[in-house]
Amino acid sequence: MNQPTEPKADKSGVRRHNLSLVLRTVHDAGETTRAAVAARVGLTRPAVSSLVEQLLDLGFLVESGKTFSGQAGRPGTVLKPAGTGPAGLGVEINVAYVSVCLVDLTGTDRLRRTVRLDNRADAPAVLARAAGVAAEALADADALGLAPAGAALALPGLVSDGTVRQAPNLGWHDTPAERLFGEALAALRPAAGRLPVASDNEANMAALAELRFGTPGTPRTFLHLTGETGVGGAVVVHGELLRGAHGFAGEIGHLVVDAEGPRCRCGSRGCLEQYAGQAALLRAAEAGDVDELAGCAERGDTRALAALAEAGRMLGRALSGAVNLLDPEAVVLGGIYPRLMPWLAPAVTAELAERVVSGLWPADAGRLRAASPAADAARGAAALVLRDVLADPLAHTL
């Protein structure tokens, strides 16, 4: 009985909602006019005018010239999301690097800073180094005319409530990452002291990036797999991340594909990760890295092709379960998989076709797709911040 009931509605709530609605409408369209927005969302033109005026004042939108429709009638004033002002700071911390980016409201990557370093170390130290990189980015933000509205961390592990519950690849355990990062950043840049910090699993962030920056036509309900050392997964339903009860949803890498298979570090046996993770794949193909593997496959190396086919079969098997359970419109493969698609896809597709309840997976083209190269976890993290801004622009002012 103590769950926080959904909030009441009152007139200030109406205003907030409609400000967000108008901002998101302009954002989705890229460019529009007041009248077009009004027609789209069902508000009257005067109401939209008033909302737009406020959004202009606050720096979320800019006017730029007039439309040339060729039609009769007064041309409209073009509205666009502001390229200056509110921005999202995305910070990806991975085993071998930290990558930071600043993305503005138009969705363009205005600044990117990637530092290769070994993060399998003491969590506070790693987070302090990441905060250092972020601080450099923030130092440049002013010159770019950007005012970061928040920071988000993409982390390789189970994340809930701002804490990394476990991240085997980093050797972290119950690390309050948001707090540590926030404190380190505030120490380096007092001006950034009040910057809200969010965090999530890198697979979720990558999925968010795909949603926001992926190739047009990406559906809004999909499964996203990230092939890295292990196999990360995320579930997006109707444009929203499915986080589950504790924020751990999406662990596709530990779906069981062979009950009696090899022991996995998670304690189970025969997890997908043991067949389709980067480590397993390279071992089976006797290749040193993914480039080499792709090269071997291109040259028709039997061992490489067999390893890829087997990995594809296992991916398909695990995915068939996930598809039966979640009924997505598409499955998106990211990380190392896009490069290996030609050799993985046939086995994946075959397995899906055989194992998914019929009707649930019509063999349309494009239901199995490679992640967009533009969609990395750091940008996804920035998108998470921007999503908050779009959801309640007023909250990100002052």
Add this chain to the structure above:
Amino acid sequence: MNQPTEPKADKSGVRRHNLSLVLRTVHDAGETTRAAVAARVGLTRPAVSSLVEQLLDLGFLVESGKTFSGQAGRPGTVLKPAGTGPAGLGVEINVAYVSVCLVDLTGTDRLRRTVRLDNRADAPAVLARAAGVAAEALADADALGLAPAGAALALPGLVSDGTVRQAPNLGWHDTPAERLFGEALAALRPAAGRLPVASDNEANMAALAELRFGTPGTPRTFLHLTGETGVGGAVVVHGELLRGAHGFAGEIGHLVVDAEGPRCRCGSRGCLEQYAGQAALLRAAEAGDVDELAGCAERGDTRALAALAEAGRMLGRALSGAVNLLDPEAVVLGGIYPRLMPWLAPAVTAELAERVVSGLWPADAGRLRAASPAADAARGAAALVLRDVLADPLAHTL
């Protein structure tokens, strides 16, 4: 770009929202007063008074006496959901029976009518018979002071957009069930002509029933399995059914537990259903029905115990995948399983403990639970209707 943008907010929308909010608050509490509602939802007392007055007028709430707090101060007027007026009509159509119930706003089953008959027949005929049973129930509704606000069908198959895409156990295929049922009902009872008809898969309806009528303390994010001829599944996240892109989500029965296992009628191999479905279970235990199976198990029959242990293992294996993917707070087993829990649960629990990513499934008591006997699909269907009423009481008036 053509997706229906979320609706604008305006003042009439505020009113609708707050009417729903107040109604749901009273509903959740069972009994309250205006002042308590105001404190709970954050509206002022005058605002709540106005909203309550309208809800009283419309017949959604009733006043009943005064509170006796023993405290100083004027006692409050007790508010309750009306036991007369709006009601939900739930209709479950299964292989061997049709069950209809009328549930009022207090959540009590006011009328139940179950007819055993063989529904493996021509869909229009079956739906017409079901409409007949529903019409009888509606005929009694007046006497009970109930005004059905809608009907919902629980159907054993894949349902989307009011149509049964496939229902192997009934032999249906692309059957426009909502329309057929609605037309048959209108023919029998012209007064019910405008009754909106909804429909969903019976597993989803059962999950909804568990959510609404289950034992108190049922979490709001859970997996629900229904053991019947096959194995149905539903996913509830934060109190909402997860339906997926086309409405087919939740097919847990076809998760693969043994890639080389027996062929399933879905076309795949080694689906959970082949091990833990009623048919498979009875076959393995050489029992005629579930009662007999439970009896054998009670007497320590080795064959029965082995069959149950094996089914439990397979259930656990499939569930571990689903838990890794969805991070629920609990798993609820319904249908034939509650009766078999003592013999199933150990194997299920063991398998979950081994295979779920650690931390994601702490071995709390009550994370694996039997469905409440009060939660059947017909009541779930009625709950679906009532949920709509609670979400927008004004829409169900005229």
Add this chain to the structure above:
DNA sequence: CAGAAAGAGTTCGGTGACCGAACTTTTACG
């Protein structure tokens, strides 16, 4: 090259829904 038509945007009075302060009603307590 007027004049009409059309579409974008603004002005302005109206309305509905909630807020807040003050008021009334009802109970308990000393």
Add this chain to the structure above:
DNA sequence: CGTAAAAGTTCGGTCACCGAACTCTTTCTG
């Protein structure tokens, strides 16, 4: 019996949107 406390109501104020009427800018028409 007076005071305190809580429930519920009354009433004026405010805010955000609506709708009709208006202005402004462009294209089309004869």
